Amino acid sequence: MLIDGKWVDARSGKTLPVEDPATQEIVTHVPAAEKADVDRAVEAARRAFESGPWSRLSPAERSKMVWRLGDLLEQHADEFAEIESLDAGKPVGNARNQDVEGAIGLFRYMAGWPQRLAGETVPVSSTGDWHAYTLREPVGVVGQIIPWNFPLLMLSWKVAPALAAGCTIVLKPAEQTPLSALRFGELVAEAGIPDGVVNILTGYGEAAGAALAAHPDVDKIAFTGSTEVGKLIVRAAAGNLKRVSLELGGKSPAIVFPDADLDHAIAGTADAIFYNQGQCCTAGSRLFAHKSIYDRVVEGVAAQAGKLKIGHGLDPSVNLGPLVSKDQHDRVSGFLQSGRAEGAEVVTGGNAIGDKGYFFEPTVLAQTSRTMRVVREEIFGPVVCVQSFDDDDLDAVAKFANDTEYGLLASVWTRNLKVAHMMARKIKAGMICINAHNYGDAAWPFGGYKQSGWGREMGKEVMEHYTETKSVAARL
Ligand code: ADP
Numbered sequence: 001m002l003i004d005g006k007w008v009d010a011r012s013g014k015t016l017p018v019e020d021p022a023t024q025e026i027v028t029h030v031p032a033a034e035k036a037d038v039d040r041a042v043e044a045a046r047r048a049f050e051s052g053p054w055s056r057l058s059p060a061e062r063s064k065m066v067w068r069l070g071d072l073l074e075q076h077a078d079e080f081a082e083i084e085s086l087d088a089g090k091p092v093g094n095a096r097n098q099d100v101e102g103a104i105g106l107f108r109y110m111a112g113w114p115q116r117l118a119g120e121t122v123p124v125s126s127t128g129d130w131h132a133y134t135l136r137e138p139v140g141v142v143g144q145i146i147p148w149n150f151p152l153l154m155l156s157w158k159v160a161p162a163l164a165a166g167c168t169i170v171l172k173p174a175e176q177t178p179l180s181a182l183r184f185g186e187l188v189a190e191a192g193i194p195d196g197v198v199n200i201l202t203g204y205g206e207a208a209g210a211a212l213a214a215h216p217d218v219d220k221i222a223f224t225g226s227t228e229v230g231k232l233i234v235r236a237a238a239g240n241l242k243r244v245s246l247e248l249g250g251k252s253p254a255i256v257f258p259d260a261d262l263d264h265a266i267a268g269t270a271d272a273i274f275y276n277q278g279q280c281c282t283a284g285s286r287l288f289a290h291k292s293i294y295d296r297v298v299e300g301v302a303a304q305a306g307k308l309k310i311g312h313g314l315d316p317s318v319n320l321g322p323l324v325s326k327d328q329h330d331r332v333s334g335f336l337q338s339g340r341a342e343g344a345e346v347v348t349g350g351n352a353i354g355d356k357g358y359f360f361e362p363t364v365l366a367q368t369s370r371t372m373r374v375v376r377e378e379i380f381g382p383v384v385c386v387q388s389f390d391d392d393d394l395d396a397v398a399k400f401a402n403d404t405e406y407g408l409l410a411s412v413w414t415r416n417l418k419v420a421h422m423m424a425r426k427i428k429a430g431m432i433c434i435n436a437h438n439y440g441d442a443a444w445p446f447g448g449y450k451q452s453g454w455g456r457e458m459g460k461e462v463m464e465h466y467t468e469t470k471s472v473a474a475r476l
Contacts, residue, residue: 001031001202002185004044005195011036016175016204021089021322022312022357030178033203038170038211041199045141045168046217048196054168059114066114066163068191070107073100073156076187080152080180085313087179088151089321089358090276092314102440103156106458109442110160113463117165122471129476136467138166139243140219143212145205145233146181147225148174148324149279149380155181157446157457158222159198165466170199170218172209174225176325178202205229216240222465223247224281227378227406227451245455245465247281247447249378250408253401254284254437255389255423257414258292264435265413266300269384272411272437273301274308274362277323278382281452282409284437286375287386288400294388298366301384302348305362310353322358323381329358332381339365339374344385370403378406394419398426407449411437430456 001008008031009015015029031037048054057065073080080103081096090099119134142162146154151173162169173181185200201208209229213221213236220243223233227248237244254269256262272284289297313321323329329352336350349363360381368375368385375385389397401410401423409431412423424432430448433439440446440458447456455465 001033001037002182002188002198002200003037003041004199005189010034010203011040016202018087018179019176019325020086021324022359024356024358027086028179030182030202033172033201033208035207035211037201037203038208038215041170041201042141042143042212042215042217044196045170045199048194049138049141049168052196053194054166054197059117062164062166063111063114065191065193066107066160067111069160069187070104070111072187072190073104073107073184076183077101077104080183082314083180083183084152085321087177088148088324090313091318091321093316094276095313099150099153102153106153106156106442107160110164113161113164114166117463117467119469124473131474131476133472135470135472136463137470139466139468140167141217142167142169142466143215143218143221144169144171145209145212145221145223145225146171146173148176149276149281151177152180152184154224155184157224161457161462162222162466163193163197165463167220167466168197170201170212172201172203172212175202175204210236213237214239218242220244220465230453243465245457246453247457248451248453249406250281250283250448250452251286251376251378251404251406252282252284252409252411252429252437253286253288253404253427254411255288255397255401255413256290256293256297257412257416257419258290259415260293260413261415261435262293262296262300266297267304268413268435268437269297269411270301270304273384274305274320274382275438277320277360279324279328279380280438282431282438283380284411285379285384286404287384288389288397289386291388291390294386298347298364298386301386302364305348305364305382308362310359310361312357320362320382323360324358326358328380329360332360332379332383335374335377335379335381335383336363339368339372339383339385342372342374344368344372344374349382370400376404394422394426398423402428405451408452409433409437409448
């Protein structure tokens with residue numbers, strides 16, 4: 001693990017195994033950090049924040065370092081794509097074109113922020129002469145806990161803006177996928193970033209993650225993961241009222257209107273659920289098709305599922321890799337059992353594949369209804385629940401879409417501009433895509449309503465997470 005610029009083992013000497021989910025072989029072992037290691041890393045981050053060379057860098061120098069990280073990722077892009085494929089089971093082409101490319105773009109976008117983070121002069125009305133203004137200051141030592149579905153990309157969403165703002169970092173990757181974060185740790189020194197600014201701890205959530213979330217000297221915690229763990233983070237953060245931002249689960253609707261370009265909508269909504277084996281917080285897991293096109297949509301998405309080549313992610317011809325772990329495989333299998341028991345029709349898929357590796361068939365469930373567990377809960381696998389709607393009243397359609405405790409993303413498929421933009425207003429979600437799904441861009445704020453989280457990442461909004469506003473008033 002990387003603490004204060006040095007590669008160290010856990011104090012306890014404990015390790016955790018890293019598995020290739022396609023073969024179930026143990027690839028390597030990494031340190032299993034616990035509270036003592038978190039304490040060390042937070043101390044290093046505090047020192048670097050308060051008194052190290054980092055705190056004295058100009059915005060331009062900080063910008064250059066963040067940019068350099070993007071360059072270094074680009075230089076090693078193929079290597080990172082292979083690491084992601086091996087560790088998370090991703091098709092290597094997706095890892096290269098989406099995960100790694102996205103991370104490079106994120107560092108480059110964020111490199112533009114240090115010199116643009118400005119306060120304002122404030123036109124106050126109090127009696128007398130005043131000069132009032134605000135300063136934007138880094139929030140301090142930031143704990144960042146990320147999930148296994150996009151390990152390097154989630155790292156970049158967290159690390160790049162925090163560095164741009166001038167914070168120091170203790171990052172904990174998911175125990176299932178620690179490898180790209182460790183390799184990234186080697187680039188941190190190459191980019192010229194001083195010791196202690198970025199610390200990377202591998203370890204289990206309940207040990208390392210919980211200790212980081214509760215740590216009294218951490219000023220802010222940024223978390224991406226399940227809604228369940230998000231609630232634990234909020235409780236743990238209450239001790240010192242550290243700032244909290246959360247990017248949590250979803251049960252995102254994809255709504256296909258009868259006037260949509262159906263070939264495009266079918267391919268797009270199939271990709272919305274099968275991309276990354278359905279392990280996306282924004283996955284289009286609830287598909288609503290107008291009754292007049294319902295059969296075509298169901299058949300079309302099932303046909304798309306049939307075309308996917310399933311196998312080891314390192315085989316470049318593969319479109320669908322394994323699920324990340326045995327736990328995840330058991331979870332998805334359990335949901336299929338529940339869906340069948342509650343009366344869903346399995347149009348295609350529905351089963352685990354083979355006896356080695358955590359493969360699961362891309363699955364289409366029809367005849368689903370709002371009360372079924374498969375419709376209400378986040379499955380995080382390649383399983384889509386299709387429902388029909390027969391009401392052309394947009395409020396009624398929005399009510400279907402909003403019938404969930406989540407509110408992350410929704411997609412609307414139509415050629416009618418009015419329908420598209422009216423639906424964008426009516427749906428309670430942090431992100432709306434029109435004739436697209438699973439969209440993301442470094443400049444586009446990302447985050448959710450309701451139990452999908454607190455705050456927005458990326459774009460200019462993420463800078464709010466990593467800065468405090470200080471108001472200054474001078475009597476003249
Ligand atoms: P998933 O259900 O997708 O595996 P989790 O929310 O369990 O997602 O995990 C996301 C991240 O949160 C991982 O890095 C994991 O180690 C961490 N984590 C899990 N439990 C806790 C906890 N109690 N406190 C802090 N972090 C945790």
